[in-house]
Amino acid sequence: MNATPTQQKTALLPMIICCALFFILGYITWANGALIPFVRLAFNLGTDLQAFFILFASYIAYFFLALPSSWILAKVGFKTGIVLSLVLIVVGALIILPAASQLSYGLFLTAIFVQASGMALLQTAINPYLSIIGPIESAAQRISIVGIFNKTAGIIVPFVLGSILLKDYDRISTKIKDLQTGAEHDALLVELSERIHSPYIGMAIGVAILAVIVYVVKMPEVDVNKEEVVEEQVGVKKKSSIFQYPHLFLGSLAIFFCVAVEVMAGDIIGTYGQLLSLPPFFVKYGTAFTLSCMLLGYFIGIATIPRFISQQAALRVCTLVGIAFTCISVFSSGLTSYFFVAFLGMANALMWPAIFPLGIKGLGRFTKVGSGIMIMGIAGGAIWPLVYGYLKDTLGVDFQHAFLYAMIPAYLYLLYFASYGHKVGQEQKAN
Template identity: 85%
Template sequence: MNQTETQKRTALLPMIICCALFFILGYITWANGALIPFVRLAFNLQTDLQAFFVLSASYIAYFFLALPSSWILDKIGFKNGIVLSLFLIVAGALIILPAATQLNYILFLLAIFVQASGMALLQTAVNPYLSIIGPIDSAARRISIVGIFNKTAGIIVPFVLGSILLKDYDSISAKVKELKIGAEHDALLEELSNRLHGPYIGVGVGVAILALIVFFVKMPEVDVNKEEINIDETAKKKNSIFDFPHLFLGALAIFFCVAVEVMAGDIIGTYGRLLSLPPFFIKYGTAFTLGCMLIGYFIGIATIPRFISQQFALRICTVVGITFTVISVFTSGFTSYIFVALLGIANALLWPAIFPLGINGLGRFTKTGSGIMIMGIAGGAIWPLIYGYLKDSLGIDFQHAFLYAMLPAYFYLLYFAIKGHKVGLNLK
């Protein structure tokens, strides 16, 4: 049996575990879509801007944890890093329980941040691990498979959490508004917030079981330093990560990439509510957007690089994103809502195209560069707040506020697709 066949055999169990890990990442990340309308009601928040801090607490963790995660993994290894990340997710799920009981929104946001810290460490660990556990020539196939699990989880979670957390949303919302502050009002909010207990106890137990499986199952440990055999000639002449301007332009592109993903995937429920659509579309909006992302993902698998390059795909996606955004703003009702969901198709290929362009040619600086790129995920923390500020504080119509938030992001991504990814690399 040759080495490749051996690798394929030894990679099977880790591959199954990686699929489970990416499912968890997708499930918890896209749970935010269902949480936004829920927390506004359960915690009696006055504006959408306050509810959008759920997204900020989640995505800002990537900014603070991406580079420290690389240091942690160097010290304890990939397998132990995965186990640690999973127990951080469990800790966050457990903190949510007293936050719900006490109706303490600050504690709830802290719980979301702790969970996201675990996910930041998990992202930093599992992505390179996934690439190395098998033959390098089949890495793209492995990434495609786990990506499908990730997006599928994102489609499922709005239906699971929506049916539990947002059950009878309209009638309860109306009753909360009618009741004066007092015992009956507080009892209704307490009953509503207690709906969080079941889902997050389930998440805690499920993730803890997976952590124990990872800990006790024999998984191949990898050394990424041994993988760096061929160092780019250009990178050999560089003395610092700051000698690669295209990397930082790429990190900013990831910032805007995640910003538009979150705007289309997590804000769509709020958008549907403001369009006065039926509760079904408020509860399950994230699933519609992620379903469109899944379609875009399969399009990318079929076309890149056989028919189009990563750079050209990025240009097409940004132009489509701009077009769909404009249509969503200058239409109304269900048509407007549909074009927000269709942004999932435009957004699906942004990350796969941006990330390799951003770390292109880094050589021995690739690991540090990857951490810097991951920091760009913080775009998901900032952009919803900007949208909420435009809408709630400046009084701009919610559709025009959406336009003002989305267009600058897409125009920067178009710049990166055309020119930004070549800065400092002497590429034509």
């Protein structure tokens, strides 16, 4: 008589823990939006392009750590992999403290990279887990549910960090510019940089507590190898190499551009608002506006996928809406332009939930490695802001037109993947 409750608890527990982990991922990831104006001021950086290296350090770790993460998971399993990832996040948070005190931008970027390495391991573990614990057709729905927690954290973090790190931003910025380089100037920079201590100490404590909880709690392991047997039963020819799945690599590139447009809309919006000469409120909390729109998009996904629309169709609609909103933003001004950048959050929301299960569909025993290859695509968040910054700061392209040149090619590739790319190499399936 106890069998049913146990099964229900086992089904619910991984989902609850995954929601908590995605909250942590969202909080750390979307802290970048507040960190960009903060590091430019605190570390006395000359251009937005230099400040955008925060995003580079945060997202490039996924490219280098994703495949090693899949190997780690194969050795230690899902649960231990999560604990290791959380430990890395704690270490990164603690390295930030001396980096800020010493005004060492290089060490600060190193700390961000260490944190991102932990997040790469965490992402590589969680996404296939969510895709496999239920029907692949509804994987986008499950990823949308945890995405709500991810984006809720992203909405909260600009208010938490913005109120601490960017307090009196305009006054301090003016004062630093007016001061000559010297003891008083350096003391003000140190005082400003040390604002980061309390939020990151709190982050380290919170993540450490979650690591202990994950270590103690029993969580079921998912055996992705059994998926290979399912493939053979439905008539799919058994494959011997990961390179026999071209849709996986096309999916990884789709993740690249998906994260690129997410970061452009979510992390660059503060800089965009500043260049539009909007009040400081919009500069501080731009990420929160974008992620609020993403949150709305997740609710739409939960309600409609796969009941009313397929993952592929949702992805096509989102890319077309993204193109339209980008064009409106670029060819308008003021708050209209700003809010259409924020509205891109709604267009971008369903992209990751749709792309990831399409990319790993049918991989069977290659699912863990395939997940690592998909996660490598997160490097789009590292590269695309630098492309935008280069166009704007080095080539002298108007900031709105630079935004257009960065966004449209990304959306066009996503439209290709949604329409054709996800089907490449899967023609052997029996009908």
